[in-house]
Amino acid sequence: MSKPPRIGLLGAGPWAERTQAPALAAHPGLEFSGVWGRRPEAAAALAAAHDTTAHSGEAGIDALFAESDAIAFALPPDVQAPLAVRAAAAGCHLIMDKPVATTVEGARAVADAAAAANVASVVFCTLRFSPVTSAWIDDQVATGGWFTAHAQWLGSLYGPSAESSPFAASPWRREKGGLWDVGPHALSALIPLLGDVTEVTAVRGEPDLTHLVLRHNSGATSTAALSLSAPSKGARTGFVAHGEHGVVSLPEEWGDPIGSFTAAVDALLASVRSGLPHACDVRFGLRLTEILVEAEKQVAAAAAGK
Template sequence: MRIGLLGTGPWAERVHAPVLADHPGLEFAGVWGRRPEAATALGAAHGVSGYADLDTLLSEVDAVSIALPPSVQADLAVRAAEAGCHLLLDKPVALTVPDARRVAEAVREHKVASVVFFTVRFGGDQIPWIEQQAALGGWFTGRSDWLGSVFAPGSSSPYSASPWRQEKGALWDVGPHALSVLLPVLGDATQVTAVAGPLDTLHLVLRHAGGASSTLALSLTTPVAGGGTGMEIRGEHGVAHLPERGEGPIAALHRALDALHESARTGEPHPCGADFGLRVVEILAAAERSLESAGPVDV
C-alpha cells in the first residue's frame, strides 16, 4: 500500500513520518503540507518527496495518514476519500457534527477504509484488556481521568502552541481518548452532563445504553506534579483497571496502520473507523451543549 502523509507539524514530524518510513507493509510515497517548504523538508528527512499540490499526491497513493488540526482534517479527508484513498484519521475527526458526518458519509460513499488513531485503543496492553472487559459485560459504573499538563506552568509539551487545543481545551483533545475506551466496554452513551472545573477542566457524567454510568475528568491545565491518566470499571466481576501505557505512540500507530491495511484488504469496516469517530464528536458536542444549558443532554 502506497501511503502519503498530510501534515508537517510536531505530531507529523515526531510520530507519523517515522512510522510511515519504517512500517514494513507500507511504501511511504510523500508529504503534503499547508507550507510547501515544510513538506519538502520533512519528506527529505525520510527520503521521500514533498508535494506542493495535494491532488497530485492523492492521485499517486492508495491511502493517506492525516496529522492536521481537526478544523482542517474534515475537508481534506473528504477530498482524499473522493480520490479513492483509504484514511488514517487523527482524533477528533472534526470539531462539528456536520463536518464529522461528511467524513463518515464520504467513507461509505466511496467505499474506502478508515481508522481513527485513538492511541490508547491501539496500545499493546490495552487492546486485549478492552476486548476482554467488553466480552465480560455486567459492568455497573466506570471512571476515567485524563489530566494533562499541556498548558500548565512549567510544561514542556510541544503541543502547548496548538491553536485548536488552546481554543477547544481538554474536552476535544483528551475527551476522545477517554470515550474510545469507555464506549466499547460500557456501551454507547445515551446522555451526557458536563460541569466546569478549574481552567479548562471538565467533569462529565455519562449514561450508557446498557444501564451503566461513567464519570470523566478531563484537563490540559493540571499542575505538572498532579497530572496523569487512569481508568477503572466496577461491576459483577469486581474492579478492573486499564493497564498503564508502557509504550509511546509509535508502536500504537504501527498497529493502527496494520488495522487500516487489513480493513482495506477485506472491505470490513474497522470498529474505530469514521462512523465511530462521528459518534465521539456527537458526544463531545452534546457535552458542550450541556455545559451551556447547565443540564443533561441526550445523545
C-alpha cells in the same frame, strides 16, 4: 492490493514528525508515498528525513492523492475533515487523527464521503491500537458485567507549572481544551466496555476542567474528568472499571506511539483486504464528535445562564 499500498501523509508538524512519518517510513509492507504540509519548508524537511516526496499548496494535495492508495492525517481536526472528504472522493482510504472534526456536520461529511466512495477508514484513538491497552480493553469487553467506570485524563500542557511542549502551541488545542483533546481517549475506552452513550451531563470547572456524567445503552453510568491545565504535580491519567468480577485499572504504560500508529496502519490494511469496517472507523469518530458537541453545548448554556 497486489503491489505495496502507497500511503501519503497530510501534516508536517510535531505529531507527524514524531509518530506518523517514522511509522510510515519504517513499515515493511507499504510505500511512503509523500508528505504534504501547510508550511512548505516543514514538508520538505520531513520528506527529506524519510526519503519521500514533499508536496505543498492546493496542487500538492491533489498530486499526493493521485500518488496514494491511502492518506494518513496529522492535522487539526477542522483542517483534516474537509481534506478527508476530498481524499475519499479521490478513492483514498483514510487514517485520521482524533477528533475527526469539532462539528457534527464536519464529522458527518467525512463519514458520508467514506461510505459513498466505499473506502476503508481508521481513527487513531491511541488506546485502541496500543498493543497493551487495546488488549486490556478487549479483555474487559470479553469479561463483561461492568456497571460503572471512571476516567481521568488530567494533563498539564497548559498548567501553571507546565514544561515547554511543541503541542502547547496548537491553536485548536488551546481553544478547545481537554474536552476535545483527551475526551476521545476516555470515550474510546468507555464505549466498548459500557455501550454507546445515550445521555450526557457536562459541567465545566476553571480553567479547562470538564466533568462528564454519561449514561450508556447497557444501563451503566460512567464519569470522566478531562483537562489540559492541571498543575504538573496534580496531573494523572487513570481509568477504573467496577463490575461483578471486581475492579480493574487500565495499564499506565501505553507503549510507543510509533508502534501504536503502525498497528492502526495494519488495521486499515486489514479492513481494505476484508472489506469489513473497523470498530474505530470514521463512523465511530462521528459518534465521538456528537457526544463531545453535546457536552460543549451544555457547558456553553450553563455559562450563558450565569
